[in-house]
Amino acid sequence: MIEIRHLCKSFGDKEVLKDISTVFENGKTNLIIGRSGSGKTVLIRNLVGLLTPTSGEILYDGRDFGSMTKKEKIMLRREMGMLFQSAALFDSMTVLQNVMFPLDMFSDKTARDRVRRARTCLDRVNLVDAENKYPGEISGGMQKRVAIARAIALNPKYLFCDEPNSGLDPKTSLVIDDLLHGITQEFNITTIINTHDMNSVMGIGENIIFIHEGRKEWQGHSSEIMESPNENLTDFIFASDLLKNMRKAVLEKRNIGNTAI
């Protein structure tokens, strides 16, 4: 679980994050959504320690990042898996070598156990057969699955994903969403996904944080979005006229249903 208390982040006199407090639970896919420039990336960068908050606290299972020693911060970073917008694989390494990379760097397992662990992770993303291929020889969706296998190689407690579906077609995006959701539940990880993908929001959004102009404007489950009275949220989610009309039709149908009861 990650808890944020009154987090603020400014660059000079520009306030980007304004008094954000929330809880990201383990075993849940937590999504951060909001318009471009609303502060999502800055929030994730604060969470992974790439930026230092101007004020406020971030607690990782009760451990306050701000008061950790350098050594404790290094240990904490090893509990974090990261999935970047591009899969960020090493082109000169095979799929297996890519997944083994964090194990070779940080694990004290024997070489044999490291290979076994990497294969287990590849199996989890259905890519065992591709272990000897190079990133350039596989599709974008497969590359993302390799990146997921690599991100979970060290059994992370926390998994941070920055736009995991960018550049993928809708069907492949669903596969990635299902994998992230499944892995999160199976290994009880605190997963935080920064996304613009509305299919992900509606499909796997168990705990959604909507950031608007640097503030947490709304938080809830995807099933609560349709009836939310928050106009900034519904304008953002149902951006086109088509989606607005669909929402209107659904709400009217529900109202008629309720009246009939």
Ligand SMILES: Nc1ncnc2c1ncn2[C@@H]1O[C@H](COP(=O)(O)OP(=O)(O)OP(=O)(O)O)[C@@H](O)[C@H]1O
């Ligand atoms: N290092 C920095 N110095 C100054 N301003 C910054 C810095 N990093 C981000 N910002 C500003 O913070 C604001 C929020 O940026 P951020 O990248 O978090 O937006 P975002 O919600 O992730 O947008 P997008 O969806 O387009 O990725 C922007 O106005 C950006 O210019």
